Structure formats: structure tokens, C-alpha cells
């Protein structure tokens with residue numbers, strides 16, 4: 001008897017594009033489990049006894065991308081622990097190392113659907129993250145210094161990955177600059193059209 005592989009949607013876009021916000025809404029409306037790679041890394045950073053705590057903090061504060069062995073294992077463990085079969089993977093893969101590591105460790109084990117790309121201008125992204133920082137997000141990277149680095153990593157390392165998926169016809173792009181309600185209207189259409 002063949003066991004069905006879990007369905008995976010990658011959710012990508014710049015810092016503050018609204019990935020987390022839209023994923024919560026998708027979870028409320030469709031049968032998906034949301035796994036944010038950034039949230040999993042922040043959890044691992046604070047876990048007592050974690051050997052990666054300091055490394056993760058240094059990478060996050062400097063907007064650098066944590067080595068894939070760490071992130072991919074956190075994702076795989078979270079998938080297994082959930083016992084669920086449809087996942088939104090938010091904020092991953094964000095560079096070639098991430099993509100290669102995922103392909104080595106996970107691609108055979110999952111049923112990849114598509115990439116959701118939340119496309120949003122840099123100024124809007126920065127404004128949203130700074131706003132979140134001011135309202136007490138507690139994130140150590142919601143400051144101008146870290147944001148400049150996050151944006152530059154996104155442009156240099158993450159956009160080429162989105163372009164790669166685009167070339168393979170696997171990207172669904174959404175304009176993420178309107179308000180969250182309006183963006184979700186578009187998101188919903190895509191999920192319904194994809195049979196979810």
C-alpha cells in the first residue's frame with residue numbers, strides 16, 4: 001500500500017511582505033499547517049541546551065541565512081511531529097544552499113505543489129517591519145541596521161531562488177502591497193483554483 005506524501009507549498013517574499021499574516025489566514029480557511037522556518041529557528045535559539053542558540057542569533061541579527069542542515073531538520077521534525085499532511089513552508093528555501101539541502105533531504109519525501117510569492121516593494125517591507133518592532137515584536141532583527149542586511153540578503157540570495165522556480169513555471173505571484181484583507185482575497189482565489 002502506498003502512503004500519500006505530504007503536500008508542500010513554499011511561501012516566499014521579502015522581510016515583512018506578509019508571509020506570516022497570510023499563512024495564518026490560509027490555515028483558518030484551508031486544511032494547511034503553517035511552518036515558519038524563521039519561527040522554528042527562533043524557537044530553537046531559545047530552547048535550553050540547544051547547541052545552535054548563539055549561531056542562530058548571530059545569523060538572524062545579521063540577516064544571514066542559517067546553514068540548511070539546521071533549518072531543514074527543524075522543518076522535517078515539525079512536519080513529523082504534527083502528524084499532518086498539508087504544509088505551508090514559510091520563508092524557506094531562501095538561498096541555493098537551502099534549496100540543495102532540501103532536495104537532498106526532503107524532495108523525495110514530499111509532494112511539492114507550488115511557490116507562493118508575496119511580491120512587495122522594499123519601502124513597504126521596511127515600514128512594516130519597523131512598525132512591528134515599535135509595537136513590541138521582540139524580534140532582534142526588526143531594526144534598521146538588521147533590516148538593511150535582510151533586504152540585501154533577500155535581493156542577492158533569495159530572489160534568484162524565486163526566479164529559478166519561476167523559470168520552472170512553479171510560482172504563483174501575489175501583489176502583497178495592498179492591505180491584508182485584499183491580499184487574502186487573491187490568495188483565496190489561487191487556493192480554490194488549485195483544488196484546495
Ligand code: UP5
Nearest residue numbers: 015016017018019020021037038060065066091128179180
Ligand atoms: N502586515 C502584514 N501584511 C500587511 C499588509 N498587507 N498591510 C499592512 N501591514 C501588513 O508581517 C510583517 C508586519 O507587517 C506585521 O506587523 C503585520 O501585521 C504587517 P508578517 O506577516 O510578519 O510578514 P513576514 O513576511 O512573515 O515577515 P518576516 O519579518 O517574518 O519575514 P522574514 O522573511 O524577514 O523573517 P523570517 O522570520 O522568515 O526570517 C528571519 C530570519 O531568520 C532571516 O533573516 C534569517 O536570518 C533566518 N532564517 C534562516 O536563516 N533560514 C530560513 O529558512 C528562515 C529564516
Ligand code: MG
Nearest residue numbers: 019020036038
Ligand atoms: Mg514571518
